[in-house]
Amino acid sequence: MNIHFDKVIPIPLSGISHSAQSIWGSSFSLNKGEKVMLNASSGKGKTTFTHTLAGIRNDFNGKIRFDEKEITSFSPTAWADLRKNKISFVFQDLQLFPQLTVEENLQLKNQLTDTFSAKTLKEMLKALEIEDKWKVPCGILSMGQQQRVAIIRALSQPFDWLIMDEPFSHLDEENTQRSLQLIDERANQLNAGFVLTTLGEDHSFNFNRTLNL
Numbered sequence: 001m002n003i004h005f006d007k008v009i010p011i012p013l014s015g016i017s018h019s020a021q022s023i024w025g026s027s028f029s030l031n032k033g034e035k036v037m038l039n040a041s042s043g044k045g046k047t048t049f050t051h052t053l054a055g056i057r058n059d060f061n062g063k064i065r066f067d068e069k070e071i072t073s074f075s076p077t078a079w080a081d082l083r084k085n086k087i088s089f090v091f092q093d094l095q096l097f098p099q100l101t102v103e104e105n106l107q108l109k110n111q112l113t114d115t116f117s118a119k120t121l122k123e124m125l126k127a128l129e130i131e132d133k134w135k136v137p138c139g140i141l142s143m144g145q146q147q148r149v150a151i152i153r154a155l156s157q158p159f160d161w162l163i164m165d166e167p168f169s170h171l172d173e174e175n176t177q178r179s180l181q182l183i184d185e186r187a188n189q190l191n192a193g194f195v196l197t198t199l200g201e202d203h204s205f206n207f208n209r210t211l212n213l
């Protein structure tokens, strides 16, 4: 699935002047398989961009198309199917269930599409050095540990695009690199792309494209 932006401007940001490099108001396409970074300072619209792209909000002018279909035309059922099979998301506030264990949080998503065995999920936790947290409620994990769980949860479904809103904001560089490697491997396995927003960090990763706000 390719994503096309045609002069999109979120209504709350429409009264503000945007630089010539800004994606707001411009037309461009994100092609399946591309690895994209959006780096912008606080309040510039990273969350607005990711939520708009994922159909979580629709207060924008212009057009967004997935392949040839305008996303404002999708029914709730079509969105449910897209979110199950084509678009996965790491929210800035993670949206884990704090009372549920890591296992339960992961399986809630994973079992919808029967993507990974428990053994594979545990291996992914091990790759991010949180394998001892399998039976621990998410609410008592550190923020960086919760981010790693949210990343693994987002990988536990099929997708064409993984959209991540500041997914490494509580991680040190070593854990960021481990997470990026896991994300990259999974994206390559699926021939999928990802969009990652950051707050000024310069991750050492070979992104195909950088977007500006």
Ligand SMILES: Nc1ncnc2c1ncn2[C@@H]1O[C@H](COP(=O)(O)OP(=O)(O)OP(=O)(O)O)[C@@H](O)[C@H]1O
Residues within 6 Å of the ligand: 012, 013, 040, 041, 042, 043, 044, 045, 046, 047, 048, 049, 092, 199
């Ligand atoms: N629904 C809304 N109505 C009005 N203004 C909004 C709405 N949503 C976001 N904004 C404004 O749009 C701007 C961009 O917000 P957004 O959360 O997208 O920024 P951000 O780049 O993700 O910030 P941060 O890095 O601090 O998370 C802010 O000024 C915010 O107040």
